[in-house]
Amino acid sequence: MSALLEVAGLAKHFPVRRGAFGLVSGHVRAVDGVDFELRAGETLAIVGESGCGKSTVGRLVLRLIEPSAGQVRFEGEDLLALSDGAMRARRQRMQVIFQDPYASLNPRMTVGAMLGEPLMLHGLAKNEAARKARVGELLDLVGLRPDHARRYPHEFSGGQRQRLAIARALAVEPKLIVADEPVSALDVSIQAQVINLMRSLQQRFGLAYIFISHDLAVVKHIADRIAVMYLGKIVETATTDELFRNPRHPYTRALLAAVPLPDPTAARERTLLEGDIPSAMNPPSGCRFHTRCTFAREACKRDEPALADDGQAHATACPYWPEFPPPAVLAEAANRDADRIRLTRLQAAFVNNQQREAS
Template sequence: MSALLEVQGLAKHFPVKRGAFGFVSGHVQAVDGIDFHLNAGETLAIVGESGCGKSTVGRLVLRLLEPTAGSVRFEGEDLLALSESQMRARRQRMQVIFQDPYASLNPRMTVGAMLGEPLMLHGLAKSEAARRARVGELLDLVGLRPDHARRYPHEFSGGQRQRLAIARALAVEPKLIVADEPVSALDVSIQAQVINLMRSLQDRFGLAYVFISHDLAVVKHIADRIAVMYLGKIVETATTDELFRSPRHPYTRALLAAVPLPDPTATRERTLLEGDIPSAMNPPAGCRFHTRCRFVKEFCRRDVPELADDGSGHSTACPWWLEFPPASSIVEAASQDQDRIRLARLQAAFVTAQTEAT
């Protein structure tokens, strides 16, 4: 079965212009030669710290940004070879859900007008009555009432606004939805509701998601596969179960070590990342993670590691992962003495109302 979406060698380098004449003084290597694929009805999560390039990938896939290099094939068609008018027609099958539900909806349009607009633009509702009926169906799909069509975005909560954004994406019956941090601005309880909604809609309509997030705890509940990005590069890809059970790349191990455990009595070995992400204008030579890696070797400083597949679909951009100790897992609850030692290192500094006012 051919993939719905195939990305090869995708790169985006933003020029940095300085001075009165706008001379290019360098380039920000936001995305630097990545490959991945997505099958119909599947969810691929792209995860990483802020600034790793994951949101840029989403915009490149939709051609909201023009890539510096690489190819993007959707349903076997090279999107980069299409004109703007041709691409506009293809976007009926490719939609996006943005991070901020407060900024992604037009505050001057009613919900009915907002959901009806794509129906009209793509000729999916021939009459006003058909458009109203379809808007009511879309609202019902995302758990809202048809009479909400008369309201404006400011009359809804954050979770409801994100439901409206999902309804708008569904209006044109897409096959692919790029969801860029769709729940990061929401409370945890609302996040769960939106994730459950997205999963049920995927099962019903066979949607494929590119789910962009920094939160592995969220990704675990929706993704079939995960691609981990660091400084413009994909460093590891695997199925969700495999990645959580057996992370290989040192960066992936550090990310998973930061995921909170549901058992308050359990703990795990910590993997701390020292230092900040290097500048994308001047990334390190060799492996881009070597400046923060506790397993670094001379090879890492010199050579760029290949994202190598082990034959099972688990790919890792680190040739030394077999030499690492087993990935940190949940260990037995600490003893009371250990708890007291830890608590002795944590103390509180209280602020009174008078102190806060000064």
């Protein structure tokens, strides 16, 4: 199957201006050479810490901001070569869901006007009756009632507002939706409802998602493939099952180790990252992660690793990953440490009880 979306060498460098004359003193390399593909009906999750450039990638794909370099092809067409008018027409097939639904919904427009506007702009409703019918259908698709069309955004809860944002994205019958942290502002129970809604809509309409998130626990339930970003670059890509079962890059291991477990007594591998993310204005030479990596060696400071595929759709930007202890071994060591700590605590509690009884 040919790719719906192809991204190659995508980069965005924001100029930093200082002084009274606004002279450029440097560039923030928010995205610095990103490559990936997305097939129809597939979900690619882009994950990483805040500031890694994942949200910028989503905006670059939609040309909400213009890239500094690279290529974006959608359905075989080079989007960066299109005029503003032609790009506006292509956005009928490419939509976005933002993180904060209240900020992205016009508070002065009713839900009916908000959902009806893109229908009129793209000529998808022949008359007022057709527009109202389509608005009612969209509300029903996302689990809301047709009479909600008369309300304003402030009259809805956070979860309902995000459903409205999804309905607005669906209004023009897109093929691709960029979902930028779509559930991070919602309660956990509401997150599950919205994720289930997005999955059911994907199956029904064959949608492709770019799902941007920092929460791997959420990503696990919706993504087919995951791309891990660090400081403007992708450091690992794999299918969701493979990445959770066999993380290779040290940064990916650290992210997975931070995912909370539902069992408070369970122990797991803990990888603590030292220091902060380096400045995107002056990223480290060689591997950008070497300043925080426990496995770093001298070559990592000098040579920038390429994202190398193993031939089984698992690519890693670290040539030394085969030498690292497998995740299972690290988990066993963590479990042994946890058992030792629990035993020490039990012994301490026993001694305290003995002392209280003696007194």
